[in-house]
Amino acid sequence: MSRWLPFEWIVALRFLREGRLQTLFIVAGIAIGVAVIVFMSALLTGLQGNFIRRVLTAQAHIQLLPPKDTARVLGSQRDAAGVVREAPIVQPPLQRVKSIDQWQAVATEVRAMPGVLVVAPTASGSALVTRGSASRAISVIGVDPALYFRIVTVPEKMVRGSTRLTSTDMLIGTDLATDLGVDVGDKLRVSSADGVVQTLTVTGIFDLGSKPANQRTTYVAVRTAQSLLGLVGGVSDIEVTVRDIYAAEVIAQRITATTGVEADSWIATNAQFFTAVQAQKTSNTTIRFFVGLSVAFGIASVLVVSVVQKSREIGILRAMGISRGQVLRVFLVQGGLLGLLGSVVGSGLGWAALMLWQRYARNPDGTPLFPLAAEPSLFIASLLLATLTGLVAAFAPALRAARLDPVVAIRG
Incomplete structure (x- = not known):
């Protein structure tokens, strides 16, 4: 099977197997991060959808209204000089x-x-x-x-x-x-x-x-x-x-x-509710960003250690004629594989957490608190995000490995 793989993939898989413990820990870390993203995204999306459904199923999105009557002055009065003046009372x-x-x-x-x-x-x-x-x-x-x-x-x-x-x-x-x-x-x-x-x-x-x-x-x-x-x-x-x-x-x-014609939207008539919805969306985005950032730093730190540990092997490969581009791709493949494996495991954990939530989080009458839509697009987006994060995080260590001087690397 391995003979059909490109050279970069063979070396990358070998490096990952040799550092099994490191690989296991980083995959577990990515999986937890992806599980948090999947669970929180589905939870907040379901909560937001439930709020909007409760508000908008009883009213229109926009309401057109007739013009309101304006305030008017109540009559007029004549002063001692016979001058007619408007009354100061406004009704x-x-x-x-x-x-x-x-x-x-x-x-x-x-x-x-x-x-x-x-x-x-x-x-x-x-x-x-x-x-x-x-x-x-x-x-x-x-x-x-x-x-x-x-x-x-x-x-x-x-x-x-x-x-x-x-x-x-x-x-x-x-x-x-x-x-x-x-x-x-x-x-x-x-x-x-x-x-x-x-x-x-x-x-x-x-x-x-x-x-x-x-x-x-x-x-x-x-x-x-x-x-x-x-x-x-x-x-x-x-x-x-x-x-x-x-x-x-x-x-x-x-x-x-x-x-x-005066037109009032549900956003204007429910300003506080809309602000709460926007705050939920912002918090969801913030959670995704910081979890993704922690995953990126985890992958980068593991690959930096791997470059140091594998510097002699890299020097030998470079001395045998392997190009800098191939060395760069070896570590990029490692980063992408770590992100992919972690996202697959994390998506499974997130889905399991959502099922447990739906089963045990109930109203007093036994009905679910609100429906949670575990949409395939959420899992696909999380998978792509984690894989892309792995590639980006691997770039700096990969660039460092590609720049290693073969003679210096072999001498240690």
């Missing part, structure tokens, strides 16, 4: 439910933008729901199920009933259903601040994973909400999802610049 305006001007054209324009996936107009506002002597303040969200449920996955959160939404249907949260003592098929009386009253049938009960949301959030057909909230033909906001969630703020600014 904060009441933010009424308003429709986005020409929302159909805005929705069409946003839908055509690159990176935009779903555009769903909605009509939302506050109302009062009554059943017998019990009443609760609720948030009514009028939606087109075919579009909106691609943004907020309400069908996946259903506890009972269906997601059917005709003009007389209504979906409510589990806590609101408990408070009012209703179930699927019961009727509720919904009234708006303008005095519009409608009787709607509960067709489904959902659980959004948040008690406040389950107590207030309700879904109706968009036409029902328009009638109830006095938005005939209008919508109060437009929900947008994009392909790259981290580009949401850039796309939101582009929407505002193009359409003139």
Whole structure:
């Protein structure tokens, strides 16, 4: 088998076999480093994905809103000289439910933008729901199920009933259903601040994973909400999802610049959460860098010792006509093989650690804390990183070996 290998590989393998203990220790060190990279990367990626999934499955990436009413001066007054002066009292305006001007054209324009996936107009506002002597303040969200449920996955959160939404249907949260003592098929009386009253049938009960949301959030057909909230033909906001969630703020600014409509991205409305996500990404990168650096120094130190130990052999090889380039490649092959072997063992250790985590790290109800995706790309990237690190770390010792004078090396 060895006769088919290049000369550099034969010598490199022989040097590694002769220093078995050194080889074993450095491979073990690389394996531990790669295992840490694989485990921490998968763990932090899963944690980050779980956080984002919890936040973004209940809201759109971008929300387009109508302009807010501005503060105004309350009337005027006449002074003793008969001069009319503005009153110094400024009244904060009441933010009424308003429709986005020409929302159909805005929705069409946003839908055509690159990176935009779903555009769903909605009509939302506050109302009062009554059943017998019990009443609760609720948030009514009028939606087109075919579009909106691609943004907020309400069908996946259903506890009972269906997601059917005709003009007389209504979906409510589990806590609101408990408070009012209703179930699927019961009727509720919904009234708006303008005095519009409608009787709607509960067709489904959902659980959004948040008690406040389950107590207030309700879904109706968009036409029902328009009638109830006095938005005939209008919508109060437009929900947008994009392909790259981290580009949401850039796309939101582009929407505002193009359409003139205020656009808030999830990054702007969840600034602290986004900062935490970025901190996790930074910590993951930092861990990889320092682990890779320690692996590089470990490989370099072992190969420096190997050059010193093998200086006589190197001198003999050079005297026999071996070129400097071949000597250089001998030690580069050693570095690459050490990185490759360590990464293979480390990937196995990292995968085993991930399996143990998924098995024993559980919620009180027995479900996993969050899903961990052990993607093949992570193992491939770790393997390539460790191998490349081995080659880079081996360069300085290899260069030193190639520059050895044969006569000096043989004499010792």
